[in-house]
Amino acid sequence: MNDSEQAPIISEEGEVGFVEYQDFVSKEPFKFVSGGKLPELTLRYETYGHLNATKDNAILICHALSGDHHCAGVHGIEERKQGWWNFMVGPGKPIDTTRYFVICSNVLGGCQGSTGPGSINPQTGKAYKLDFPKLTVQDMVKAQSLLIEDFGIDRLHAVIGGSMGGMQTLQWAIDFPERLGRYIALASGARHTAQAIAFNDTGRQAIIADPAWKQGDYDPEHGPDQGLAVARMMAHITYLSDVGMESKFGRKRRSGDESKEHFDVEFEVESYLRYQGASFVSRFDANTYLYLTKALDRFDLHSPESLDATLSAVTSPGLVIGFTSDWLYPPHGNREVVEALLRLGKDATYAELAMDFGHDSFLVRAPKLYELIHRFLTR
């Protein structure tokens, strides 16, 4: 590498600071791919940076299964939890808010403010619950496109997302090719493997088997917490890697633990996962979990005809990033997308990062990932 290529790209970094969410409400009926309908639709979102006069500097970030619209900054003095991609989004960061207007919305079907199974159906005055229509990634993207239209943005500078967000990103490139300048899909793929479906269904069964689920008709205050926590614990394992867990926890025991019960928390890793399960329950809705995981399992760019046929609609340049230790959405599933795009003569790049953090590698601050995203956005 010569000197110019090694020089640091980012010298000064800042923070987006305090942020507030907004609600976009569409009073038009929303039609799902499945044929189901919502009488109206709300998407909760946050924005960072400023939309320029020509409205061509917007970047849409799509979040993963357990993520939400809060991807950067903090909500207030009391609520200091940084957004889930704070290291990536901000002044001087790869998704640079001094250049770009960044939008992140909670997905359709979500439970953080956007219309989902827990939302009230204005026609009945009751929550949709399992009357919420069958959901697909295409529906999520279509809903986001309404928000983008509402901003008066004809063409996004870029759409970016990891995991479920990566699938939405690919769907954007397929469904709205003329409305994005480029896209970056991280740790995603064209469809779930049998293993990914198997894990998702085991999680769903934990929820459904919890008596508190009540066929989805639970009181939000007394939902199937046990089932949802187990689903989350198991899913969380699939987001990590063997090597990553070993180096983080090994066989470390909780300090001063004198287990009185046979099955009390004994190892650090147990404590960590139980905490993950418990904290997830406090912010996530079980029915949303069922709907979103099903949407992911159904996502299949090989269908209805072939991967090449589906991707033939894509016109914008794309970057697909795989992670060596990701066994949930493994590198070959990411590569396959780029191989098809290249067969079709599209402008597509596949890059693979050797990181030990499993599927969640895309959520880990790493200089190489930083540089890659920065370069692709500014090229």
Added chain:
Amino acid sequence: MSPIDKKRLADFQVIAQWVEPGERVLDLGCGRGVLLEYLKQKKSIYGVGVDIDFDKILSCVKRSVPAYQGDARTILATFPDGAFDRVIFSRTVEQLDDAGTILAEGLRVGKQVTVGFVNKGFWVNRLCTLFKGRRVINEVYPKPWYETQPTNSFSVNEFEEYCNARKLVIENRAFLAGDWRSECSVFPNLLAGYAIYDLSSID
């Protein structure tokens, strides 16, 4: 520009003469994507680079050259016959395991295959072995044996023997002298520092 970069450019100029405008080009072992960037500017090609190294892909991204991080064999297998007008191996063949099979795959995927390589038979290399009893260390081979990867180097004659044995058509050949700039027109196996071939299959 370092002397070695200047040397690399010589290779580019020859290849650029052979490339038709608008070709679809696959560059295996593309490095930082400089050749493809050059061909894109000069010949408006659609080019895809392949390299195993992340940092090289990063440089391709900077140059807006589509690139695939991975193994040449893996990516070739995903393409149908004749998917590209040209598959380029520029100083790549020496690094491959079972080079003959991959070249054959290149000829399946590309209508033509361009191979550029450092001539093992070049007289300086021979003299070094003959008089010093050691391999040459210069700007082309800057590192001692213990800091490099295994390299399967070969001479102009050895390459032509391979082409004849496989009944490959040599559409074009170009030889550069030791400076990799001036043309070398006689006794290439002895006098050429660098050789570039354009091949196709008979059928």
